[in-house]
Amino acid sequence: MAVASSLVFACQNAEKYDSSNASTEAILDSNSMDSIDEAKIIKTADMRFRVKDVQKTKEELSKSIREKGGTVAEFKIESNVYESQKVKLSSDSLKEINSYRTEGYLVAKIPAEKLDEFTNSIPKLAVFVNSASMKLDDQSLYYLSNKLKVENRVEAVETINKFATKKEPNVGTSLYIKDDYVDKKIENLSIDSQVKYSTITLNFYQDNTVQSFVVANDNLYNYKPSFGNRLLLSLENGWFIFKEIILALSNLWVLFLLAGAGFYIYRTYKVKRA
Known part of the structure; x- marks a missing residue:
């Protein structure tokens, strides 16, 4: 009877395992079909090009990005001085001559469906393009994994709350699963945002510029x-110093008088001895 009951229990577990696997595979198949219909492909692009005027190019790029429904996430314009020289014009003025290069850096978010159109319009603003690249990152499987894990965590939390007791409420485990559930949801929301809006990084520069202007002589x-x-x-200062010395010596007349008297006494004593 023990052997028979063990066989019956094993058969029941095998049936449950098979049905569980079948349901899991069905979920995977259905979600896989959904992921194929809504592929999560993240597009990113990078371009480097030379322009005539960095500031004007930045303004035109910003205008084009707004027209296509995008936003500028970051931008920077920087001028690097390669050579500087100062030439004397007069006793109080100099002519400063600088040779510098201006570079621009811009990061923008563009609707994914308009990314190709935007990248094709950039060469019209450039003197020539140094480099251009685009990358497609398929996050469909990762998105599907997060989605299935979220469903599993919802079911796990319901099970924990259902069998929790007053003595062992399993609050810590429940909170950990809920936090992980939130993380997976946030990751999928981030993927959705990146799929909807592509990121493009633009580096542009202009030829070395020579600029001169008058500055104060330092x-x-x-x-x-x-x-x-x-x-x-x-000469005036020397005459002033000479008068000051005379005045200083005149304040010491007592010392001169004592020195003279001492010298006279010494000479008199020396003559008498001789």
Whole structure:
């Protein structure tokens, strides 16, 4: 009887396992068909090109992106000075000459269906295109995996709550599964957003520009008076110093008097001894 009951129990488990596998495969097949109908393909593009004017190109790109329903996520314009020189024009002014290159960086979100149209319009703004690339990343299977895991977590939470007791409510396990459920939902929402709006990165630059302008002379030596004025000032300053020395010595007349008296006494004593 023990052997017979074991065989019956094994057969029942085998039937349950087969039915469970069959239902799982049915879910996978149905969701796989859904994923094929709604493929989750993320498009990204990168371009580098030379333009005549970086600032004007940035304005035209922003206008074109808005017209196609996209948004500018990030942009930066930077000028790098390669050579700088200052030439003297007068005692208080210099002519500064700079050679620099201006570069632009722009990241935009474009509706996926208009990405090709937008990339085809860029060469019209460029002198020539250095490089252009596009990448298609199929996230359908990952999206399907998250979707199935979400369904499993909903079922697991319902089961835990159904069999939970006051002594063992399994709150920690339930919260962990719920948090993981939220993460999977957020990942799928992120994929949906990236599928709907493609990301394009644009790097553009212009030829080296030479610019000159007049600036103040920052060498303070050039602001000194002429030689004649400095010589006259030096003579006046010397006469002033000489008078100050005379005045200082006149304040020491007592010391001179004592020194003279001491010298006289010394000479008198020396003569008497001789």
